[in-house]
Amino acid sequence: MLFNSYAFLLVFLPVAIVLARMADPYPALRMPVLIGLSLAFYGYGDPPFLLLLIASITGNWLAARLFARFKVKGILTCAIIANLALLGLFKYADFAVANLDLLIGHGFQPLQLALPLGISFFTFHHIMYLTDLRAGKAPLTALDRYALYIAFFPQAIAGPLARWSEVMEQFGQRIYAPGWQQRFFLGIVFIVGGLIEKIMFGDRIARLLDPIYAQAATGPLPAGDAWLAAFVSVQIFYDFAGYSDIAIGLGLLFGVRLPFNFDAPLRATNMQDFWQRWHMTLMAFLRDYVFRPMVNARVLPRRLFAVQYFAAMLITMVLCGLWHGASWSFVLWGTLHGVAVVVCALWRRFGPRLPAVLGWLLTFLVVLGTGVIFRAGSVEAAWHVFQGLASLPPVERGVRLLPIVIPTLAAVLLPASQDVAARLTRRPNVGLAVLLGVAVLALLIELGERDVHEFIYFKF
Structure with a gap:
């Protein structure tokens, strides 16, 4: 369902506001009503993959519960890998097959899988929570709160990418409190x-x-x-x-x-200023969950830290391009932005103002x-x-x-x-x-x- 459609503006949104208003006096109903609305919104836009979204929410939440019980970090590591593998299957499998076929000429057939709506975004939401839970930064949460974090309809399809710490505690609060x-x-x-x-x-x-x-x-x-x-x-x-x-x-x-x-x-x-202003939530994710781990990893000797730092900057932007789509044009776009950001950082350090x-x-x-x-x-x-x-x-x-x-x-x-x-x-x-x-x-x-x-x- 598109935000810029009659179906959303004249039907779904008014109904959602009325239902949320009716549920607001009853704390036990607030989150279930929003979850139901969010699943209805997603199912309208992508009915075949509604079960995938529900399974994704349930599976990742269960992984979090298992980790809380057994304290084995490998459980969350496997869950993160499974999320990335699922994203790779739907989004990048045909790209990989096509390039493999070009290399060895084996005549591989593309899978031609439909891309589930919003999979890139809800995958990153899973990863943010599971990574922070693994690091001891995130609390264990109830299934309804976690489900709303992943599926909340305003952001489920294309963001903004919100960290659990930014939104999770807001769910279930009274909407029509004084000053609403x-x-x-x-x-x-x-x-x-x-x-x-x-x-x-x-x-x-x-x-x-x-x-x-x-x-x-x-x-x-x-x-x-x-x-x-x-x-x-x-x-x-x-x-x-x-x-x-x-x-x-x-x-x-x-x-x-x-x-x-x-x-x-x-x-x-x-260019550094640009990427602090453009798609800021994606860049915050890439900074904290991709760039900083690469910079902090002991890959090169300390005297070559600058090389590792700028290489991490470039790789992060290449991955940013690949995240946008499975084609070499997106990889090129990300690479060019990575080069521009590195050049900008070097110029700001060594060049004239x-x-x-x-x-x-x-x-x-x-x-x-x-x-x-x-x-x-x-x-x-x-x-x-x-x-x-x-x-x-x-x-x-x-x-x-x-x-x-x-x-x-x-x-x-x-x-x-x-x-x-x-x-x-x-x-x-x-x-x-x-x-x-x-x-x-x-x-x-x-x-x-x-x-x-x-x-x-x-x-x-």
């Missing part, structure tokens, strides 16, 4: 803002760029189209930031504060250039886009840039959405409430007139 109105209003602001980002900006750019990338997959682009395609990172930003803001807003409606995922990343002045404007421009160009590789689907299609940049667009086609220029300027000049939302809801504002009502009406009309676009990160 301000939190509820803030949630509505996030939801409407996220829908504007997705529908009015992201989807409109997508309708312009999708045919261009379809052409790039088959051959060279007409004059000028490549300059439009180069701004695909702006579309990805509005699509995913919009999703994240809707998820955060939905969490607030149900009494849960999810972590922020974006902090005006297109305003970043260097760059003017902020120049640093922003270089960062922005790297993000735009690598975004083409991210979106193109193949290195060949990306090359067709880059070839097209050699010719300037005809002047008469410049008007086509407006749907991209205006959102780009907004992304570069405006503060992060959470800062905007905080300012707008600082005190009661009748005018803002009226504007939100008008915006909702406009969004519903727009949804009725256009095809509904799936969120990009649903594919990952």
Whole structure:
């Protein structure tokens, strides 16, 4: 079920709010109602894999209970490996088979398994909890609380990736406690803002760029189209930031504060700054569960610690690319970002300080250039886009840039959405409430007139 659909906005969400309100006075019903709603949400979007999600929750929780009973860390290690193996089977098996076939020419047949919705995200939630439990940082928890941590519908499909310590204790708390109105209003602001980002900006750019990338997959682009395609990172930003803001807003409606995922990343002045602002919850996961263990491992002599440090940085970003998808274009995208982050770190340590404007421009160009590789689907299609940049667009086609220029300027000049939302809801504002009502009406009309676009990160 898509957040930007009539089925969700006009049916599921109102019903969910009413049911949660009815259950709120009864502590024993609060979490079961949210679990039921979350499973219904997931089952609507991916019915065949609902049992897989339930089995995943049950199996990992049982592993945690066994560890608590026998104190054998190998139990949790095996559970983590099983989670990664399941993710690898569904997401990377055909990629591995195809590359193995290229190497030895054996004629292996692809498995062609459907990708379970949200598997990359709920796998990482399992890993965060089990790893921290193994390290003695996480407590043993009840099945209902753990199930809600994994399946909570605002974040289950595409994040934000929330650590158990950030959300688990919020589950089961009273939603309509004194002061709930301000939190509820803030949630509505996030939801409407996220829908504007997705529908009015992201989807409109997508309708312009999708045919261009379809052409790039088959051959060279007409004059000028490549300059439009180069701004695909702006579309990805509005699509995913919009999703994240809707998820955060939905969490607030149900009494849960999810972590922020974006902090005006297109305003970043260097690549390290960019990755502290873009998909922040994924980078926090990679930093704490991938990068730091590699840095702290005694692989090289102490005198070569810098080599190990920067190698870990590069490997982390390569894995970040591979996490996004099973193709060499994603690996290349991650590698390029890894190189950019390493170069940035070395420059900040040994090079002269760059003017902020120049640093922003270089960062922005790297993000735009690598975004083409991210979106193109193949290195060949990306090359067709880059070839097209050699010719300037005809002047008469410049008007086509407006749907991209205006959102780009907004992304570069405006503060992060959470800062905007905080300012707008600082005190009661009748005018803002009226504007939100008008915006909702406009969004519903727009949804009725256009095809509904799936969120990009649903594919990952």
